[in-house]
Amino acid sequence: MKLSPAMFILSDFGRYPPNIANIDKDIIVPYKHVVKSFADDESGFESRPTLLYFQGAIQRKSGGFIRHELFNLLKNEKNVHFSFGTVQRDGIRKATQGMRSSKFCLNIAGDTPSSNRLFDAIASHCVPVIISDDIELPYEDVLDYSKFCIFIRNSDALKKNFLVNYIRGIGKEEWTRMWEKLKEVESFYEFQYPSKEGDAVQMIWQAIARKVPAMRRKLHKTSRFSHHTAPVKLRSVRSRHDFL
Incomplete structure (x- = not known):
């Protein structure tokens, strides 16, 4: 509660009540993608044989119940890959290969409305299919x-x-x-050191700068009457003789 007036830089509002963190004052930023960026991507519609791809945790908490429901709906569909997977062992390599060979990649709400899977899809130029009603997106x-x-x-x-x-x-x-647009915007989700123009670090600072005028307006509004408050009126104190 003490920190709530500050501007938070978050990847998700899923774990915060709206009086602590909200889109009016805070910044949503991308997760760092797990898969490698797809440099020199010359793939096309025909060279990506999988129609729809999802690999990750299927059983989630209450907010992610939809993953299990979709698994039951899609598990037998032709050209659809929907399976359990983790980043352990060979998981990242398999996810990289799977996303790069898929036209569309599912991004489904889990324990919170967003996950790094969206940014893995962007890095893989796999068109994201977002199924998460409460998701907030960077920039x-x-x-x-x-x-x-x-x-x-x-x-x-x-x-x-x-x-x-x-x-x-x-x-x-x-x-x-x-697909072409994904290749245009992918740099906005790349964290680099040192930072380069148009990367995630620069985009985050620009997002912060865009919040400043509204914050300044609120600050000025709260100080409207602070410089000319009415003087306190003191009651006169009677001497003991007035009561005799």
């Missing part, structure tokens, strides 16, 4: 995520055949536009 005040991501409401995703039919309906031309 969304300047980036239109609908240009390179697909958003599906939780309630729609759980309808039988809705998700897979929707994704199958996206053709080569539309997918290629989103």
